[in-house]
Amino acid sequence: MHKDALHGKWEHRDIHNIYGLYVQMATAEGQIQRSGGVERPFVLTRAFFAGSQRYGAVWTGDNAAEWDHLKISIPMCLSLGLVGVSFCGADVGGFFKNPSTELLVRWYQTGAYQPFFRAHAHLDTTRREPWLFGPENTALIREVIRQRYALLPYWYQLFYQAHKTGMPVMRPLWVDYPKDTATFTIDDEFLIGSDLLVHPVTEEGSRGVTAYLPGAEEVWYDVHTFQKHNGAQNLYIPVTLSSIPVFQRGGSIIPRKDRVRRSSTCMENDPYTLYVALSPKKFAEGELYIDDGHSFNYDTKKEFIHRSLTFANNALTSSNLCPDCNFLTSSWIEKVLILGASKPSKVLLKMDGKETPVDFEFDTSMSVLTLRKPGMNAGADWTLKCLMKESFVNIPVGPSYTTALISLRFIPFLRVTLKALKM
Amino acid sequence: MTCLHLLLTLVFAVSLGTPVEIQRPRGVPLTKKQFYEESKPFTCLDGSRTIPFDRVNDDYCDCKDGSDEPGTAACPNGSFHCTNAGYRPMFIPSSRINDGICDCCDTTDEYNSGAKCENTCKELGRKEREVLQKMAEITKEGFLLKQQLIEEAKKGQQEKQSKVTDMQENKKQLDEKVEALRTVKETAEQPEKEAKERHLKAWEEQKAAIRLEKDKAKMAETFLELDDNADGFVSVSELQSHAELDPDADGTLTEIEAQGLMGGAEQVDTSTFESVWPKIKDKYHSEVSREEADISCLVRCLLCLCVVQAQPTIKTPEKTHEDEEAMPPYDADTQALIDAAQKARDDFEEAEKALREMDDQIRNIEKELSFDFGPDAEFTYLYSQCYELTTSEYIYRLCPFNRVSQKPKYGGSETNLGTWGSWSGPENNKYLLMKYEQGTGCWQGPNRSTTVKLTCGKETVVTSTSEPSRCEYLMEFTTPAVCQEPANIDPSPHDHVEL
Numbered sequence: 001m002h003k004d005a006l007h008g009k010w011e012h013r014d015i016h017n018i019y020g021l022y023v024q025m026a027t028a029e030g031q032i033q034r035s036g037g038v039e040r041p042f043v044l045t046r047a048f049f050a051g052s053q054r055y056g057a058v059w060t061g062d063n064a065a066e067w068d069h070l071k072i073s074i075p076m077c078l079s080l081g082l083v084g085v086s087f088c089g090a091d092v093g094g095f096f097k098n099p100s101t102e103l104l105v106r107w108y109q110t111g112a113y114q115p116f117f118r119a120h121a122h123l124d125t126t127r128r129e130p131w132l133f134g135p136e137n138t139a140l141i142r143e144v145i146r147q148r149y150a151l152l153p154y155w156y157q158l159f160y161q162a163h164k165t166g167m168p169v170m171r172p173l174w175v176d177y178p179k180d181t182a183t184f185t186i187d188d189e190f191l192i193g194s195d196l197l198v199h200p201v202t203e204e205g206s207r208g209v210t211a212y213l214p215g216a217e218e219v220w221y222d223v224h225t226f227q228k229h230n231g232a233q234n235l236y237i238p239v240t241l242s243s244i245p246v247f248q249r250g251g252s253i254i255p256r257k258d259r260v261r262r263s264s265t266c267m268e269n270d271p272y273t274l275y276v277a278l279s280p281k282k283f284a285e286g287e288l289y290i291d292d293g294h295s296f297n298y299d300t301k302k303e304f305i306h307r308s309l310t311f312a313n314n315a316l317t318s319s320n321l322c323p324d325c326n327f328l329t330s331s332w333i334e335k336v337l338i339l340g341a342s343k344p345s346k347v348l349l350k351m352d353g354k355e356t357p358v359d360f361e362f363d364t365s366m367s368v369l370t371l372r373k374p375g376m377n378a379g380a381d382w383t384l385k386c387l388m389k390e391s392f393v394n395i396p397v398g399p400s401y402t403t404a405l406i407s408l409r410f411i412p413f414l415r416v417t418l419k420a421l422k423m
Numbered sequence: 424m425t426c427l428h429l430l431l432t433l434v435f436a437v438s439l440g441t442p443v444e445i446q447r448p449r450g451v452p453l454t455k456k457q458f459y460e461e462s463k464p465f466t467c468l469d470g471s472r473t474i475p476f477d478r479v480n481d482d483y484c485d486c487k488d489g490s491d492e493p494g495t496a497a498c499p500n501g502s503f504h505c506t507n508a509g510y511r512p513m514f515i516p517s518s519r520i521n522d523g524i525c526d527c528c529d530t531t532d533e534y535n536s537g538a539k540c541e542n543t544c545k546e547l548g549r550k551e552r553e554v555l556q557k558m559a560e561i562t563k564e565g566f567l568l569k570q571q572l573i574e575e576a577k578k579g580q581q582e583k584q585s586k587v588t589d590m591q592e593n594k595k596q597l598d599e600k601v602e603a604l605r606t607v608k609e610t611a612e613q614p615e616k617e618a619k620e621r622h623l624k625a626w627e628e629q630k631a632a633i634r635l636e637k638d639k640a641k642m643a644e645t646f647l648e649l650d651d652n653a654d655g656f657v658s659v660s661e662l663q664s665h666a667e668l669d670p671d672a673d674g675t676l677t678e679i680e681a682q683g684l685m686g687g688a689e690q691v692d693t694s695t696f697e698s699v700w701p702k703i704k705d706k707y708h709s710e711v712s713r714e715e716a717d718i719s720c721l722v723r724c725l726l727c728l729c730v731v732q733a734q735p736t737i738k739t740p741e742k743t744h745e746d747e748e749a750m751p752p753y754d755a756d757t758q759a760l761i762d763a764a765q766k767a768r769d770d771f772e773e774a775e776k777a778l779r780e781m782d783d784q785i786r787n788i789e790k791e792l793s794f795d796f797g798p799d800a801e802f803t804y805l806y807s808q809c810y811e812l813t814t815s816e817y818i819y820r821l822c823p824f825n826r827v828s829q830k831p832k833y834g835g836s837e838t839n840l841g842t843w844g845s846w847s848g849p850e851n852n853k854y855l856l857m858k859y860e861q862g863t864g865c866w867q868g869p870n871r872s873t874t875v876k877l878t879c880g881k882e883t884v885v886t887s888t889s890e891p892s893r894c895e896y897l898m899e900f901t902t903p904a905v906c907q908e909p910a911n912i913d914p915s916p917h918d919h920v921e922l
Binding site: 123124125126127146258259260261262265266268269270271334335372373 | 519
């Protein structure tokens, strides 16, 4: 169309680029109207503009089954996240041509940790359903898909935050570590929220990757092995075809639904497992957001649960971030894992004014405390207290108090000494 | 104590007429019941841990192998057994318990999800029994047909085998005959060749003589023509009147050039003209015959126009030179030799042709015998048959052991979907699948190929064609040759009481 063709008063050149936005917008609004304003729409688009994030997801378009295209999916979605378009992803496996088995597996691994996760291909390519590559590769792909589904509560809460604040779900490292110049050029590694660091393997035949763990004061826990690593270092990680280097930031709490299901709808009433990764200061915080997953009632009727989870002073507390919200869930907390913990002598659940003991296991080698079936409802107020072995240090004691204690002891001695010295 | 309990429960339940379920943890099959004894702590079936019995099915995964949670979805690898009274018992992954989807027909997998499942076991059981009954019938009849096919195949095999042996014999004889005739032919051809050569040579000589005569005559004629003043001499000036004789083709025949042609002489007589003649005879245009030629050409053209349908025997010679006469016929002796040789040749070729045909036939039969028609040759009857299936757009044609093709219903050329490759079924029975390969190429794709899936049926017919992957086709084909010996199934429709 000619650039100076008129649409009413507007020249085509002024509105050409927002056509894609309008198509997606109209489709989304049509879907909403169809349900009488009740159900949230889902519209995937390839053409978009600033503001398109309000109407649905985008994907990077017709890519090809090539390693370079896999690699570039990361900076493409990082850039889009920075301009507000968080719900981004690339066709897993590449649209044109046929991926090798290794490329397909690595793409599933990378795509599962990107916001929009979908496998797609041109009609004329050979079939590439994930179960067509032999039992080992099927198992690898199944494993990474399960990891994504387990993290859906975390993804969901990040999308709620993106919805409220615009903060990108998938972000470059420098967004959270703007003073760490080592993060400025990294585009093969990214953060999901502030708490999950992902460095997928995107090189053919790779035997190892070097991941940068940012933050001089941070620690990062490998989510598969719970191994702890210090921040501000380049970590060399040997990899095999099954490896997906993912780290949880020390100081964060990530809720997961670890039960295996066929679809997210089947997961609705499943229990949560809380992964509490402690910072060097033995502190952690996180959130839990739950709504019905399909309607606008979270907005029109405040039907959602938004809780703040905090671990401090050996106690994990869940407090209500939205007291005038009303939503009920049958989901409960089936397990709590505390990484970087010390072994308690007892663990108590304090809820509704009652205290009940909670069974636990402690893995000494990895410093992981597992609380077995605390059982509280995910929407309730509760505290889990870890009682440590009896010692002086039951009350928080700082250095100043100790000095005071010691100096109090010394004062009579000083008096005697001074007297003796006739000062 | 528990035994009594059990007995009482049994009696009570039986008197009520309800099917009895032996007490065991949810999801545990009867075969594993002994591992789940309420009164004892439970040891994971992989031996990794022992836990108090109240932790079995308590909705928390304690065992690595998932054996402590058969009846809940707590473990990712658990296994749930649904009894499905009235149908077939089934194992489903424990992750399907209480997920809102009705997986077991007896609804036992959704006991706490709010999903409203209906017990469909009776209905499913009835349907399956129907299907099984039908299949049993078909298998029975199909198997009988198969026996017939095997019989015929055996007979056919024997016939073909003996035919081949006979033909081999004949072939040997033919071979010898051919060789004999070859010798005869060669013996006859030798004198024929010689005789022909002689005749030809004589004819060539004759022709040469005639040509020489003609040439001489022409030369004399030309001399007379050139000799304008009829003084018995051809002078330079007389020669010059024929400008076409110009040797350097510059348009004029100069005196010097003319002299040159005459070999330096001023004039030549008939004898010396003989040396001049060769130099000019090609270029020389006859004065008289030119006019004559013009007239005769004209006359002939008119004749042509009038007599359109010229009789083929009328020769219209265009050449102004004398005609090449036809070679005179062979003399009697030579002709006799030729005839003899020809007959020998004919006999030989006839015999050779017969030999070739015999060879082809033998090869065809041997090819047929070489095919793998199944362990009892039950597929023999498919050879050289073709089976068609018409869909909305195409006519698909399967010629077993030969090729598969597709032709548009409303006109268009045939596309080759593959030629016979091999049997490609699974290891335990490769005769369940046929592979046809190297068909017409696909644009930017593989060569078309077809897999034919064989199932037991009373009729031999193609039941469907599909294209599960681009340019890779799948045909479903029923034939009695694939029917197995029917086992004795008792399709009595009554509920089995769970033991």
